[in-house]
Amino acid sequence: MTQIDRLPTRITSPESPTVALVTGGNSGIGFDIARQLLDLGVDVWIGARDIDKGRRAAAELGPSVHVVQLDVTDAASIAAAASQIGDLDILVNNAGVNPGGEDITSTDLEQLRIAYEINVFGLIAVTQALLPALRRSQHPRIVNVSSGTASLTWNSGPNPQFEWERVQGGGIAYRSSKTAVNAVTLLMAQTLGDDVRVNALAPGRRQTNLIAGMTGGGDPAEAATGALRLALLPDDGPTGALWSWDGTRVPW
16 A cells, blocks of 8 residues: 555544543644544543643643653653553654754764654653553554654655755764664564554654754644544554655655
8 A cells, every 4th residue: 555545534432432642742743643633532642751841732732631741761651651541542652852963973972862762762662561551442553753754765765855864864863763763663563463553654844843943844733634544544554654644655
C-alpha cells in the first residue's frame, strides 16, 4: 500500500470509549493531535513533562481532556503515568526534541545523547510500559512521530525538498535519531504482528518549538490530521511503514 486515502471517521461511544495517550501533548503537533482526537470523541490523555504546562494546555483543550505528568526519560514517571492511565487503545509517541547542532564536524556528543535519550530511548520506554494496556485493546494502534528528513532514501537521492540537508549533512542529532525511530517502528511492527498496528508519521516541516528560530513551517494541525489517519486505521490497515502527513508512503 502506497497511499492511505481514508480519513478517520470512527466516533467512540461513552459506553465503550477509545482511549488515547499523546506524549508531549501540551504543545505543537501533539496539542493538535489531542484536539482532533477529542473532536472525534476519543478519551484523550496528554502527557507533559511539566505538569503546569500540561494543565494550561488542558484548560485550552476543554474539560474532557486528561493530563498526566510524563517525562519519557524518567522510569518512575513513565510507570506512574501508565498506572494512572489504565486502559489504552492508541499511543501517539509524539514527545521529541531537536537539541541543535549541525553536521558531524561541529555537533557535540551531548546533543546526540539528548536526541537519542528522548526521541529513541524514551519512545521505547513508554511503549514498553503501555504495551500491556494496548494488548487488552480490541483495536490497538501505535503512532511514532518521525520525520521525512530521516528518510535515507530521500536524503541520498535527488530530492529537491531535502537538497540542502543532503549536501550539508546538517542536523545530524535530530535526523539520525528519527532514522532510528523509523527502524524501531519497523521492528516493533514485526514483533507485534497483526495484534498492534504500528506506523511512523513524517509530519512535514511545521511551525513548532522544534524549529524555533528557523524560517518556514506549515500549520501543525495539518500534520495532526495525518496522525489521526494512523491512530484510527481500520483493522486491515497497514503496519510497519513511514507515512507522510498527506497519507503517502515515505521510503525508508
